[in-house]
Amino acid sequence: xxxxxxxxxxxxxTTDIPPLLGKVILVTGGSSGLGxxxxxxxxxxxxxxxxxxxxxxxxxxxxxxxVQTVVPNIPxxxxxxxxxxxxxxxAAAQTFCDSCGRLDILLLNxxxxxxTPGMTEDGYEVHFGTNYVGHALLTKLLLPTVxxxxxxxxxxxxxxxxxxxxxxxQAPLGGIQFKSLKSKATNLDAMARYGQxxxxxxxxxxxxxxxxxxxxxxxxxxxxxxTPLSDSVSSKSFLLRCLMTVGRLxxxxxxxxxxxxxxxxxxxxxxxGEYYEPIGVSGKAGKYVxxxxxxxxxxxxxxxxxxxxxxxxxxx
Numbered sequence: 001x002x003x004x005x006x007x008x009x010x011x012x013x014t015t016d017i018p019p020l021l022g023k024v025i026l027v028t029g030g031s032s033g034l035g036x037x038x039x040x041x042x043x044x045x046x047x048x049x050x051x052x053x054x055x056x057x058x059x060x061x062x063x064x065x066x067v068q069t070v071v072p073n074i075p076x077x078x079x080x081x082x083x084x085x086x087x088x089x090x091a092a093a094q095t096f097c098d099s100c101g102r103l104d105i106l107l108l109n110x111x112x113x114x115x116t117p118g119m120t121e122d123g124y125e126v127h128f129g130t131n132y133v134g135h136a137l138l139t140k141l142l143l144p145t146v147x148x149x150x151x152x153x154x155x156x157x158x159x160x161x162x163x164x165x166x167x168x169x170q171a172p173l174g175g176i177q178f179k180s181l182k183s184k185a186t187n188l189d190a191m192a193r194y195g196q197x198x199x200x201x202x203x204x205x206x207x208x209x210x211x212x213x214x215x216x217x218x219x220x221x222x223x224x225x226x227t228p229l230s231d232s233v234s235s236k237s238f239l240l241r242c243l244m245t246v247g248r249l250x251x252x253x254x255x256x257x258x259x260x261x262x263x264x265x266x267x268x269x270x271x272x273g274e275y276y277e278p279i280g281v282s283g284k285a286g287k288y289v290x291x292x293x294x295x296x297x298x299x300x301x302x303x304x305x306x307x308x309x310x311x312x313x314x315x316x
Contacts, residue, residue: 007278007279008276008277008278008279008280008281009263009279009280009281010279011259011260011262011263011267011279011280013041013255013258013259013262014044016263016266016267017041017042017044017045017262017266018045018266019045019046020042020045020046020047020104020266021046021047021048022047022048023047023048023104023105024047024048024049024050024051024100024102024103024104024105024149025042025047025049025050025051025103025104025105025106025107026050026051026053026079026096026103026105026106026107026142027039027042027050027051027052027053027107027109028053028081028083028107028108028109028110028135028138029053029054029109029110029111030052030053030054030060030063030109031052031054031055031059031060031062031063032063033225033254034109034163034222034225034254034257034258034261035052035107035109035110036063036066036067037254037255037257037258038107038109038258038261038262038265039052039063039067039076040067040070040071041258041262042105042262042265043067043070043071043074043076044071046074047074047104048075048102049075049076049077049100050074050075050076050077051076051077051078051079051096051100052064052067052076052077052078052079053078053079053080053081053092053110054078054079054080054081055080055081055082055083056080056082057078057079057080060078060079060080060081061078063078064076064077064078079092079095079096080092080095081110081138082134083110083112083129083130083131083133083134083135083138084112084120084121084122084126084129084130084134085120085121085122085134086122086133086134086137086309087121089134089137089138089141089309090137090141090309092138093137093138093141093142093311094141094311094312096142096145097141097142097145097311100145101145101148102145102148102149102153103142103145103146103149103158104149104156104157104158104159105158105159105161105265105266106138106139106142106146106159106160106161107161107163107261107265108135108138108139108160108161108162108163108201109163109261110130110134110135111130111131111163111165112126112127112130112131113127113190113194114126114127114190115190117184117185117186117193118184119182119183119184120133123182124181124182125180125181125182125183125184125185125193125197126184126193127193127194127196127197128181128185128193128196128197128200130197131194131197131198131200131201132197132198132200132201132204133302133305135162135201136200136201136204136302136306137306137309139160139204139208140302140306140309141309141310141311143212143215144311146158146160146215147212147214147215150214150215151214157216158214158215158216159215159216159217159218159264159265159270160205160208160215160216160217161217161218161219161220161261161264161265162201162202162204162205162217162218162219162220163219163220163222163261164198164201164202164219164220164221164275165194165195165198165221165222166221166277166284167191167194167195167198168195168198168199168201168202168285168286168288168289169195169286170191170192170194170195171192171195171196171198171199171286171288172188172192172195172196174288174294175196175199175203175288175291175294176196176199176200176203176288176294176297176298177196178297178301199286199288199289200298201219202219202275202285202289203288203289203291203294203295203298203299204295204298204299204302205217205218205219205273205275206219206273206289206295207295207296207298207299209272209273210273211299213272215272216270216272217272217273218264218270218271218272218273218274218275218276219274219275219276220260220261220263220264220275220276220277221260221275221276221277221278222252222257222258222260222261222278223252223256223257223260223277223278224251224252225251225252225253225254225256225257252278257278259278259279260276260277260278260279260280263276263279263280264276264280267280275289
């Protein structure tokens with residue numbers, strides 16, 4: 001976790017986010033922290049519909065109801081999405097596609113950070129499986145809808161935004177250790193495991209932007225923000241509790257921390273494939289982000305892992 005550096009450009013969520021009339025938005029991790037705040041801010045710009053995805057339908061429903069007390073009269077649809085389960089991701093994408101033929105903004109905000117080594121139910125290292133594989137699969141399954149939106153609406157501005165972290169610079173030697181992705185990767189420390197998953201998201205985003213120029217893609221670091229995720233990390237050890245007690249003096253509020261991802265989701269000056277630190281600051285990505293061979297290798301690995309996952313389309 002890093003503390004804020006350059007503040008970059010000024011961005012006011014009230015005045016700088018344009019109207020979103022007619023747009024459909026999906027936000028993962030929408031029940032708390034940056035995700036919930038993103039839903040609140042975007043809802044105020046009157047989109048056609050926001051899908052609020054959370055680990056369980058109950059959490060998503062509760063959050064949607066809470067948001068609607070702040071921003072009434074905006075349709076917010078809860079969606080169960082457990083990114084640690086490919087089956088859950090596939091089911092969530094199917095639910096979306098069954099009821100919605102448009103997607104303008106895909107905000108991939110959810111994430112996990114654990115100091116205890118673990119694996120997902122699909123057998124991936126828990127950070128990689130949740131932060132990367134889950135989001136990559138969701139993106140793949142929803143991509144036809146995103147591309148169709150871009151093709152059928154000449155005024156559309158479709159985007160996929162990956163909420164990443166400056167900790168991607170702490171990825172292990174080589175960037176991604178493919179041989180240990182289907183293990184607990186106990187040879188790596190927690191920050192390396194987490195950083196590897198965030199690096200993968202950035203590389204996937206760059207490759208997505210290259211292969212699909214119709215979609216504007218960006219990866220963003222929100223800065224050091226006090227969220228449920230940062231609180232859960234600090235509770236794991238006495239040393240971390242001490243560090244975080246001091247660190248909170250320098251941490252951004254959720255209201256400020258959300259600005260970089262909202263800027264990336266709505267600003268006209270975003271360059272597709274870029275990684276941005278707060279706010280709108282490019283050129284700070286780690287060395288492995290520039291590795292085109294690694295990006296292509298990850299893309300091919302991902303495609304192979306996701307064979308067999310697809311949407312059941314209504315032929316009627």
